[in-house]
Amino acid sequence: MIDAVTIDVVSDVVCPWCYIGKRRLEAAMASVPDVKVNVRWRPYQLDPTIPAQGKDRREYMLGKFGSEDRIKQIHANIVQLGAIEGISFDFDAIKVAPNTLDAHRVIRWAASAGEDVQNRLVGILFSAYFEQGQNIGDPTILLEAAQLSGMDVSVVETLLPSDADREAVQMEIATASRMGITGVPCFLLEGKYAVMGAQESAVLADAIRQVAQEKASAEA
Template sequence: MSAENSITVDVVSDVVCPWCFIGQKRLDKAIASAGDIDVHVRWRPFQLDPTIPAGGMDRRQYMLGKFGSEERIREIHARIEPLGEAEEIHFAFGAIKVAPNTLDAHRVIRWAGAAGEDVQNRLVRRLFRLNFEEGVNLGDHAVLAEAAGEAGMDASVVETLLPTDADVEAVRNEIATASRMGITGVPCFLIEGKYAVMGAQEADTLADAIRQIAQAKARGELETATG
């Protein structure tokens, strides 16, 4: 396909954000309905809470500290669960025992991007499912290495790199860049690096945005607008 018919979507997200999981499913639908537009997806890091210790925290205690009561937590989950079911996500919030620090998960996602767009997309989907549907601790290096292998990466290389500081600063710098751009919540879909669609918008909304920007790009209007 021609470059004019090619669109890049950078998704700023965190793998422990349920709205990001919903947003991923809706983006898939949007891409499928966007016609012959060639959409390239890249996953960018964001941390909902970078203050969580490297070893994680008890999720129940963490949620109570954040939201104040079991009733409030139940209300939040009850609001999200049916939206997930509509996207074929089976949220198992009760199975999640650990609130992890997601810095290491984002490092692996970054390495997956270097291995290829398809690899990165497979990894992100697997991490979402592991956390939200299986209740697996995404701060566990063994879990991350296994998920990387399932996505098509060399699990042994990931296992070797995770205990090091490889790309820690690079990921933190990307998160800082998102903050400087004014991104305070996720998911955020950056289309062609210029147009931001905030939140887990409906698939039709995302598809319309992709089509409109693709058409503007084909007319040469994106360069004009930023020139």
């Protein structure tokens, strides 16, 4: 087993390309079984100006892209690519464009809840939003996701209504911007190498192997 490689994935849970990127990263990891990969999910907000209660998604998308035809074209492309990765995108089911700050807070807490809990939670949130049309800005939905991922729901239930880690998450997002990250997903390998966008799994696998070999050589 080659030395472990840490990948920080900067993403937003309302970014469809981030969901595709997650699946491609998992395929990449499976293709390099001799390298242990530690994945950490880092926050980013595509639109932090969305109010806490969210916005009507149809109106929001029209304001962003201008026409129904343009939106349908974008969605059709993503649906096609998602199907290849085993994702059943259902954009028609999504009624609310949520503010994702609270979701990122729960994801942050999941990092200390046990091995793979954070990764599992992120997958649950992606699926809840993109495949089931759930409002992942709703505390009830976030608590359900936390429970499904294996977190201690009583802790999340106590922390969520408070301001716990709100500023910490916002500072992390600001740090990502200062690093020059203007789009997601962004895969940061060992804090030194960045792979931008939902790259094909072969590209990610190659990056993982190269970084692992570089680490091994440096330590030797």
